[in-house]
Amino acid sequence: xxxxxxxxxxxxxxxxxxxxxxxxxxxxxxxxxxxxxxxxxxxxxxxxxxxxxxxxxxxxxxxxxxxxxxxxxxxxxxxxxxxxxxxxxxxxxx
Amino acid sequence: xxxxxxxxxxxxxxxxxxxxxxxxxxxxxxxxxxxxxxxxxxxxxxxxxxxxxxxxxxxxxxxxxxxxxxxxxxxxxxxxxxxxxxxxxxxxxxxxxxxxxxxxxxxxxxxxxxxxxxxxxxxxxxxxxxxxxxxxxxxxxxxxxxxxxxxxxxxxxxxxxxxxxxxxxxxxxxxxxxxxxxxxxxxxxxxxxxxxxxxxxxxxxxxxxxxxx
Numbered sequence: 001x002x003x004x005x006x007x008x009x010x011x012x013x014x015x016x017x018x019x020x021x022x023x024x025x026x027x028x029x030x031x032x033x034x035x036x037x038x039x040x041x042x043x044x045x046x047x048x049x050x051x052x053x054x055x056x057x058x059x060x061x062x063x064x065x066x067x068x069x070x071x072x073x074x075x076x077x078x079x080x081x082x083x084x085x086x087x088x089x090x091x092x093x094x
Numbered sequence: 095x096x097x098x099x100x101x102x103x104x105x106x107x108x109x110x111x112x113x114x115x116x117x118x119x120x121x122x123x124x125x126x127x128x129x130x131x132x133x134x135x136x137x138x139x140x141x142x143x144x145x146x147x148x149x150x151x152x153x154x155x156x157x158x159x160x161x162x163x164x165x166x167x168x169x170x171x172x173x174x175x176x177x178x179x180x181x182x183x184x185x186x187x188x189x190x191x192x193x194x195x196x197x198x199x200x201x202x203x204x205x206x207x208x209x210x211x212x213x214x215x216x217x218x219x220x221x222x223x224x225x226x227x228x229x230x231x232x233x234x235x236x237x238x239x240x241x242x243x244x245x246x247x248x249x250x251x252x253x254x255x256x257x258x259x260x261x262x263x264x265x266x267x268x269x270x271x272x273x274x275x276x277x278x279x280x281x282x283x284x285x286x287x288x289x290x291x292x293x294x295x296x297x298x299x300x301x302x303x304x305x306x307x
Contacts, residue, residue, distance in 0.1 A: 047285075
């Protein structure tokens with residue numbers, strides 16, 4: 001099993017992350033396995049992503065979709081009918 | 095549908111918008127077919143949803159919350175990570191990445207109450223999904239964000255106290271209006287930059303979790 005890359009931790013993608021211990025261990029710290037692919041400047045180039053929980057433009061889902069598009073991703077937005085009317089909390093939670 | 099339909103017009107290109115009730119089994123069963131009309135596979139799934147009744151399950155009502163409201167919070171906020179992942183599984187590639195959002199539930203917080211319990215369930219669900227989906231090349235991770243000024247936070251009575259806690263303790267500081275650092279971490283986890291990380295929770299909280307006081 002080859003070691004994973006953690007280049008994003010030294011990039012702007014890791015803003016506000018400090019004091020973190022991030023296992024790159026194939027999931028053995030939680031149990032799991034496998035994967036790998038190419039990297040590019042657009043780190044989501046060619047990837048199809050489904051974002052569940054796009055509500056207002058202040059939602060985390062919206063910002064993820066926006067940045068994912070800027071990084072080469074494309075995909076779908078998923079509105080969750082349960083609990084995402086404007087008067088009900090739904091997307092992230094604190 | 096109309097509100098989200100308007101909001102996503104700010105994205106370029108405007109992505110297809112689907113509507114699903116995660117508490118409705120028929121909706122979940124039909125999701126893969128709906129998605130299949132737009133994509134032939136998925137490389138990533140982002141789970142950014144949660145719900146708890148703000149009148150009964152949040153804001154200091156913990157000791158009197160009825161099971162019906164607790165059950166709803168758990169189903170929408172935690173179980174849905176598993177049910178949505180499985181609904182999308184026919185389209186998930188190998189490798190693929192599932193990323194959810196949490197508010198670190200390894201400890202208790204003021205007023206967060208049953209949403210905190212639901213988040214603890216979400217975090218455990220993430221680890222079990224990582225265990226069961228790892229052999230198929232599907233990674234499952236969470237981003238534990240600090241407090242953000244979302245619709246959800248505004249619905250929690252007393253949640254402003256989080257901003258004070260973060261203002262005092264986060265080594266890097268914390269801007270609750272800046273969602274970009276959290277979104278970037280989600281995108282990083284969707285990418286190939288974490289190919290051997292699964293069942294993990296990455297804090298994007300200005301470092302607060304690493305401090306004792």
